[in-house]
Amino acid sequence: MTSFTPQDPEFEARVRASFARQEVMRTIGATLASVQPGAVEIVLPFRADLSQQHGFLHAGIVATILDSACGYAAFSLMPANMAVLAVEFKINLLSPAKGRQIVAKAQVKRAGRTLTVCTADAYAHGEGEPKVVATMLSTIMAVPERDGLREQQP
Amino acid sequence: MTSFTPQDPEFEARVRASFARQEVMRTIGATLASVQPGAVEIVLPFRADLSQQHGFLHAGIVATILDSACGYAAFSLMPANMAVLAVEFKINLLSPAKGRQIVAKAQVKRAGRTLTVCTADAYAHGEGEPKVVATMLSTIMAVPERDGLREQQP
Amino acid sequence: MTSFTPQDPEFEARVRASFARQEVMRTIGATLASVQPGAVEIVLPFRADLSQQHGFLHAGIVATILDSACGYAAFSLMPANMAVLAVEFKINLLSPAKGRQIVAKAQVKRAGRTLTVCTADAYAHGEGEPKVVATMLSTIMAVPERDGLREQQP
Amino acid sequence: MTSFTPQDPEFEARVRASFARQEVMRTIGATLASVQPGAVEIVLPFRADLSQQHGFLHAGIVATILDSACGYAAFSLMPANMAVLAVEFKINLLSPAKGRQIVAKAQVKRAGRTLTVCTADAYAHGEGEPKVVATMLSTIMAVPERDGLREQQP
Numbered sequence: 001m002t003s004f005t006p007q008d009p010e011f012e013a014r015v016r017a018s019f020a021r022q023e024v025m026r027t028i029g030a031t032l033a034s035v036q037p038g039a040v041e042i043v044l045p046f047r048a049d050l051s052q053q054h055g056f057l058h059a060g061i062v063a064t065i066l067d068s069a070c071g072y073a074a075f076s077l078m079p080a081n082m083a084v085l086a087v088e089f090k091i092n093l094l095s096p097a098k099g100r101q102i103v104a105k106a107q108v109k110r111a112g113r114t115l116t117v118c119t120a121d122a123y124a125h126g127e128g129e130p131k132v133v134a135t136m137l138s139t140i141m142a143v144p145e146r147d148g149l150r151e152q153q154p
Numbered sequence: 155m156t157s158f159t160p161q162d163p164e165f166e167a168r169v170r171a172s173f174a175r176q177e178v179m180r181t182i183g184a185t186l187a188s189v190q191p192g193a194v195e196i197v198l199p200f201r202a203d204l205s206q207q208h209g210f211l212h213a214g215i216v217a218t219i220l221d222s223a224c225g226y227a228a229f230s231l232m233p234a235n236m237a238v239l240a241v242e243f244k245i246n247l248l249s250p251a252k253g254r255q256i257v258a259k260a261q262v263k264r265a266g267r268t269l270t271v272c273t274a275d276a277y278a279h280g281e282g283e284p285k286v287v288a289t290m291l292s293t294i295m296a297v298p299e300r301d302g303l304r305e306q307q308p
Numbered sequence: 309m310t311s312f313t314p315q316d317p318e319f320e321a322r323v324r325a326s327f328a329r330q331e332v333m334r335t336i337g338a339t340l341a342s343v344q345p346g347a348v349e350i351v352l353p354f355r356a357d358l359s360q361q362h363g364f365l366h367a368g369i370v371a372t373i374l375d376s377a378c379g380y381a382a383f384s385l386m387p388a389n390m391a392v393l394a395v396e397f398k399i400n401l402l403s404p405a406k407g408r409q410i411v412a413k414a415q416v417k418r419a420g421r422t423l424t425v426c427t428a429d430a431y432a433h434g435e436g437e438p439k440v441v442a443t444m445l446s447t448i449m450a451v452p453e454r455d456g457l458r459e460q461q462p
Numbered sequence: 463m464t465s466f467t468p469q470d471p472e473f474e475a476r477v478r479a480s481f482a483r484q485e486v487m488r489t490i491g492a493t494l495a496s497v498q499p500g501a502v503e504i505v506l507p508f509r510a511d512l513s514q515q516h517g518f519l520h521a522g523i524v525a526t527i528l529d530s531a532c533g534y535a536a537f538s539l540m541p542a543n544m545a546v547l548a549v550e551f552k553i554n555l556l557s558p559a560k561g562r563q564i565v566a567k568a569q570v571k572r573a574g575r576t577l578t579v580c581t582a583d584a585y586a587h588g589e590g591e592p593k594v595v596a597t598m599l600s601t602i603m604a605v606p607e608r609d610g611l612r613e614q615q616p
Binding site: 087088090114115117139141 | 396398422
């Protein structure tokens with residue numbers, strides 16, 4: 001994996017503060033496990049009330065933690081005055097998302113001035129070895145915070 | 155839009171029964187608004203506890219209702235003994251997901267024996283005209299129910 | 309479909325001049341059939357020397373004309389001093405790409421200051437009704453021409 | 463990277479024979495550099511007649527070799543009586559595709575009975591270190607050869 005030098009030495013505090021404002025993370029019970037320059041991990045304990053019709057974690061919930069992991073991996077490399085917007089992502093569901101908890105691991109593939117591309121994998125932890133259950137490829141945009149995100153248009 | 159003839163006349167009851175088993179829909183407050191052959195609508199009233207760091211609905215939650223709408227649009231055209239699995243999807247976020255409620259509208263683009271391709275748009279309803287906030291292109295797989303979905307691998 | 313007002317009244321001439329510089333279009337035999345504000349059509353007569361192992365047009369060649377159609381649909385709505393870069397695209401292959409010719413039709417889904425999102429379908433024309441063989445969802449970036457595209461990084 | 467055991471000991475000969483039938487590869491000048499179980503490399507020397515309007519290799523041509531590399535990585539792990547169909551792929555363009563040659567490296571991420579998911583990167587080789595210029599995430603379907611691919615529908 002490529003190693004990155006953060007532009008803002010306070011990147012971890014900045015990522016953790018922004019993650020704490022994502023109310024959906026609290027609602028689903030996800031926590032920020034690790035923040036490295038260009039790499040972020042989010043952990044989601046399995047909950048039956050987040051399941052689809054066969055009792056597995058819904059693909060959209062797996063996408064939710066993968067998308068946040070990608071966004072914050074990108075955010076960790078940006079200057080202090082920038083905010084992130086998700087432009088788009090693609091996810092492949094590889095195996096049923098079940099077990100004790102799901103861990104989303106994202107890393108920056110390429111950091112550009114405006115756009116950052118990330119990849120991420122979701123692993124199911126249960127009995128035995130962790131198993132990859134989904135993979136994501138996503139594009140994130142840096143926008144100046146002063147632009148007023150509420151009216152922001154990519 | 156193409157018009158489709160369902161293989162199972164009971165398609166709507168079958169879709170509604172399966173949707174009712176998606177516990178995540180109850181958790182986030184989404185409801186099934188409309189079920190036509192090859193076309194499904196899901197409504198999600200805005201809730202601050204599903205938001206990201208800027209107060210908009212999290213992209214993963216928008217993806218959750220779009221993915222279910224796509225899955226059930228595909229499911230509506232399948233024979234009675236089949237189940238659906240999400241293979242993959244891509245979503246583009248077009249505008250901040252805010253307003254009173256988000257409506258996900260999915261339609262089948264092509265129904266094959268094994269794979270179905272769907273497109274879907276999410277509209278924010280607030281003041282004024284509804285506004286498209288996200289669009290999805292997704293692939294869904296039909297698997298025989300008897301295969302035992304809990305161990306299913308695509 | 310949304311109707312768009314071009315920012316540059318010379319949009320068609322600008323699109324046609326840029327298309328003429330895409331040497332790959334000449335190499336594969338593709339031509340620009342139609343340029344409307346936010347909508348472009350490219351025609352590719354079938355050629356056996358562009359086929360994959362089963363004799364159909366290779367998915368990458370179908371992607372080539374869909375990608376150019378999307379890029380120029382986006383380009384048609386930009387101011388005169390901007391250039392376009394493909395950020396990413398996803399394509400679903402729906403049916404074998406065969407017949408007399410393939411027509412790629414792209415339209416802008418959302419035009420933003422920096423990013424434009426397009427959808428496109430490829431139709432096979434042979435005997436009977438044209439048949440959709442592929443669909444694309446893509447993201448295009450506007451960059452100032454003066455930035456020197458040869459060293460451009462998104 | 464995961465290591466895979468091929469089901470057909472003749473996988474390399476089978477991949478090379480199928481690649482030789484992809485006429486588009488001959489047309490653009492691409493060759494099959496390496497075939498391992500679940501991993502394939504294709505090399506494309508730069509050619510100005512495959513370029514887009516700024517003189518870089520067209521994104522669709524980069525997608526063409528990445529798509530074939532993914533398809534053959536999947537094909538290498540299949541039993542001898544199966545054929546492959548591209549279901550869909552997403553590509554992110556990371557940097558201008560220029561230099562002496564582009565090398566597409568694909569590997570299987572997950573091999574299922576029906577569907578295989580692959581990732582691939584394209585590297586530009588010129589002066590200095592090779593540079594990643596594009597990345598792909600794709601889904602490939604195995605179909606029995608006897609089903610008659612000319613009428614195959616996924």
